[in-house]
Amino acid sequence: MADVTWELRDLRFGYGREPVLRGIDLTFEPGHLYGVVGPNGCGKSTLLDLLAGHLKPGTGRVLLNTVPAHTLPPAVLAPLAALVPQDGRFTFPFTVSEAVLMGRHPHIPRFSRPSQRDLDAVRAALETMDMAHLAHRSLNELSGGERQRCMVARSLAQATPALLLDEPTSSMDIRHGLATMAELVRLVRERGRTVIAVLHDLNLAAAHCDRIVMIDKGAIHTSGTVSEVLTPDAIREVFGVTAQTIPHPGSDRPVITFTQEP
Structure with missing residues (x-):
């Protein structure tokens, strides 16, 4: 099974004159579980559609193993990456x-x-x-x-060697949501898959992901490890809520609590 790497360089995309994503520079590599987080409407689902080759960049590049993703025919894309849409x-x-x-x-x-x-x-x-x-x-x-x-x-x-998932656990109960995330972690650890998941639950992302991409208003606010990205300052700036983080007793990953800002 071939590995899958995506490289995004100065990616910009919009529907008509309405910009959705701007100036995106990212690399998604095998052996990592990436969580994409951000407020509603910030461009997360559009990012997955660009990675899946369903949309053509306005400007910039979305390369799947060095080839523009939107130029690959379905017969070539389907064995490489599976997409789980938000509403199948x-x-x-x-x-x-x-x-x-x-x-x-x-x-x-x-x-x-x-x-x-x-x-x-x-x-x-x-x-x-x-x-x-x-x-x-x-x-x-x-x-x-x-x-x-x-x-x-x-x-x-x-x-496939790569998985793209748009809010894969949003309708699941707690048990099945955790089991799904555990399976994604296993595929990354044991099979070296490239897994990118849009997630709304920041604690679920913190507990399972290797890397976090936080998007705000169509641009990358922060990208890096869980501890680097899911900070109280970043959460307040992007989501408009007060957050506190404490280390999980069984790991160095943060557990996040929230308070609605007045």
């Missing part, structure tokens, strides 16, 4: 198993049936996301959190 919708009433099997399409030759390896990958992904007992359930019958777990399972079945 399906037009037809697929079953959970059928939806997860879609993640195997980049590995199945045209006009061929899924191999045993494909079916095994689907089964493993369902078990990892605690969805095996729902394999034959229609997606229309799932709760929001269950549907979200199905979308993550589909990306795991896709078996």
Whole structure:
């Protein structure tokens, strides 16, 4: 499995005349779990779409392994990076198993049936996301959190060296949210994957991510380690709330408490 590295240089993007991202310089490398944080509307989801090659930069570059991401055809992109969107919708009433099997399409030759390896990958992904007992359930019958777990399972079945996830745990209960983040950490540690997740829960990001990118008004406010980025000053400047941090008793990672500013 090939590694995936993204390089963003002086990236600028906007919808029409409305700027969304400006002056973005970042590198995302294998073996790291990156958390992208920032207020609503700051450009986080747009950043993922640019990384996935769905959008063309206004100016600047988004390079995936030295090639502009937006120039790569889907057949080349799909085996490299899986995207878990914020709101995964399906037009037809697929079953959970059928939806997860879609993640195997980049590995199945045209006009061929899924191999045993494909079916095994689907089964493993369902078990990892605690969805095996729902394999034959229609997606229309799932709760929001269950549907979200199905979308993550589909990306795991896709078996790509890179994962892009837009708020992957926002609808999940605590147990499944923590289990999902633990699986992302495992993929980074044991498989050397490149994982980039947009997260709203700063404590979830602090507990699991290696690097944090904090975006404010379309620009990078701070980028670096958890301790470098998730500081009370940065949180106040970007989110407009008062924050205090204390070290977690089992690690040197910060635990954050918040107070609404008057």
